[in-house]
Amino acid sequence: MVCFSSLLPRFSPERRRVLARCAGVVLLTCQPFVAWGASLEIVDAEFGVFDASRANEIRFLPTLTVPHRVGQRYGWIIDLNTRQRSVSVREEYLLPSAVQGGEANGVLVIPMERRNQASQRQLVPQEGRIIGEWEIGPGEPPGRRHLQVFVEGALAADFEYEVK
Known part of the structure; x- marks a missing residue:
């Protein structure tokens, strides 16, 4: 398994900000469905x-x-x-x-x-x-x-x- 943080040094600071935003959007989008389905x-x-x-x-x-x-x-x-x-x-x-x-x-x-x-x-x-x-x-x-x-x-x- 590859750790996301180990890949960050390979990217420029601008690209890291974009990746962090994308990861945040994915987490915020998926979280309500996971919590709702099994609760x-x-x-x-x-x-x-x-x-x-x-x-x-x-x-x-x-x-x-x-x-x-x-x-x-x-x-x-x-x-x-x-x-x-x-x-x-x-x-x-x-x-x-x-x-x-x-x-x-x-x-x-x-x-x-x-x-x-x-x-x-x-x-x-x-x-x-x-x-x-x-x-x-x-x-x-x-x-x-x-x-x-x-x-x-x-x-x-x-x-x-x-x-x-």
């Missing part, structure tokens, strides 16, 4: 309901059952290790296909789940934690749900829960 680790993910019944306090209660009550807050908390100031988060509901399984014209039909993107946003981790929160709306039907949360394009959490 995210999902530590834990939980789904549950948020209880705001006490003044000045919101509690998170882990559960996979959400009461079917208008205004009931629910969602997820993901703990992560990152040096990034913000992370890209996408939430997708997996909806069952409208086609029921069975046989049609002698061919076995297997329903496929389809995706419905619910949200896409940038979240700022607070003390290594990001939170996604929803609320039961008027006329929202009860039933089973399947939600996947992607952080920086990678699946970070997969929740199956029921609203009842």
Whole structure:
């Protein structure tokens, strides 16, 4: 391996300044990509309901059952290790296909789940934690749900829960 500094005496002072500037530009250009690519680790993910019944306090209660009550807050908390100031988060509901399984014209039909993107946003981790929160709306039907949360394009959490 050749040491860059050992080559410097062969060049004129002007050429050394040009090489130093070029090396600086290369280092500054590459550094953000190296730091960004390997700086995210999902530590834990939980789904549950948020209880705001006490003044000045919101509690998170882990559960996979959400009461079917208008205004009931629910969602997820993901703990992560990152040096990034913000992370890209996408939430997708997996909806069952409208086609029921069975046989049609002698061919076995297997329903496929389809995706419905619910949200896409940038979240700022607070003390290594990001939170996604929803609320039961008027006329929202009860039933089973399947939600996947992607952080920086990678699946970070997969929740199956029921609203009842």
